[in-house]
Amino acid sequence: MIGASSSGALTVACDTLDDEQIAAASDLIANAGGELYRRFGLPHPRLLEMLAEQLRSEEPSEIKDSVALLDDDGTIAAVVSAYPASEQEDRQVAGLFHIVSALDDAEPILTAVGHPANTLPSIPADSFYLARIAVAPKYIGTGLGSQALAVFENKGRTFPSLSLHVADDNRRAQAFYRKHGFTAGTSLAGGYLCMSRPTHGRATGAVDKTTP
Amino acid sequence: MTEAEIYDQLTGVMRRLFKDESLVARPEMTARDVKGWDSLKHIRFVLECEKAFKIKFKTAEIAAFKNVGDLQRLIIAKLAAKV
Numbered sequence: 001m002i003g004a005s006s007s008g009a010l011t012v013a014c015d016t017l018d019d020e021q022i023a024a025a026s027d028l029i030a031n032a033g034g035e036l037y038r039r040f041g042l043p044h045p046r047l048l049e050m051l052a053e054q055l056r057s058e059e060p061s062e063i064k065d066s067v068a069l070l071d072d073d074g075t076i077a078a079v080v081s082a083y084p085a086s087e088q089e090d091r092q093v094a095g096l097f098h099i100v101s102a103l104d105d106a107e108p109i110l111t112a113v114g115h116p117a118n119t120l121p122s123i124p125a126d127s128f129y130l131a132r133i134a135v136a137p138k139y140i141g142t143g144l145g146s147q148a149l150a151v152f153e154n155k156g157r158t159f160p161s162l163s164l165h166v167a168d169d170n171r172r173a174q175a176f177y178r179k180h181g182f183t184a185g186t187s188l189a190g191g192y193l194c195m196s197r198p199t200h201g202r203a204t205g206a207v208d209k210t211t212p
Numbered sequence: 213m214t215e216a217e218i219y220d221q222l223t224g225v226m227r228r229l230f231k232d233e234s235l236v237a238r239p240e241m242t243a244r245d246v247k248g249w250d251s252l253k254h255i256r257f258v259l260e261c262e263k264a265f266k267i268k269f270k271t272a273e274i275a276a277f278k279n280v281g282d283l284q285r286l287i288i289a290k291l292a293a294k295v
Contacts (some may be wrong), residue, residue: 001291054278057271058272059272060271060272060275061268061269061271089251090275091275092251093251093254093255093275094271094272094274094275096251096255097255097258097271097274098271098277100259101258101259101262101268101269101271102290106255106256106259110252110255110256113252206245
């Protein structure tokens with residue numbers, strides 16, 4: 001069990017997870033995707049299938065190269081998806097294409113994505129971007145969120161800054177990121193704020209097994 | 213299918229999608245040259261090309277082509293692979 005006093009959760013690249021773990025990671029990501037995924041109108045099992053394919057795939061998407069934080073028994077406790085901001089458009093387009101190209105009718109999803117509510121404030125072009133951070137409900141409040149954020153900070157440590165989007169009405173998440181040095185930009189789009197901070201030092205808190 | 217026939221078909225797809233009868237597909241043409249060619253239109257364009265040429269693109273391919281000439285070469289390769 002991972003707790004606040006834990007010395008660090010084990011992290012592994014999602015493309016090395018077994019089928020059961022991939023399914024659990026996909027479920028966490030689907031839940032973290034919230035309103036956007038609901039607007040897609042895909043049956044939940046189909047959405048999970050597609051997210052699982054993206055987690056395993058070499059092809060670009062927002063969740064390619066995701067990292068999972070594991071409990072002692074191998075349970076997926078959190079998933080972190082992050083990448084260079086310069087890759088954002090290509091990853092979003094490719095990930096969305098992967099989903100819609102498998103459907104008979106792509107229009108409902110393309111319409112949902114094009115809805116003004118899904119327009120996000122721009123992020124610093126040279127930053128490292130946190131696309132998803134998903135913590136399993138039973139680990140919320142245990143300090144695992146900080147460990148997941150440390151994974152993101154470590155992956156982005158060679159970039160000038162770190163960036164992310166957070167819902168304008170999600171005060172709890174905003175407070176969490178502020179505690180970790182992030183500040184909010186002034187622009188608001190689609191009900192989201194961009195938060196960012198300069199990169200400094202090497203983050204700690206998780207045992208990273210994703211790089212040699 | 214010849215190169216010219218592929219460009220003709222691409223022109224037709226573009227005109228329908230972007231609602232502009234003056235568009236003519238050219239090798240050096242990019243999204244910046246066409247009004248309204250944003251990320252979502254890009255996906256629609258690729259899906260329309262799949263239907264028009266009866267081929268399927270891989271996810272990585274649609275981010276890889278940088279202009280219409282790249283797309284035309286990709287289409288030729290896929291059509292050749294079907295034969």
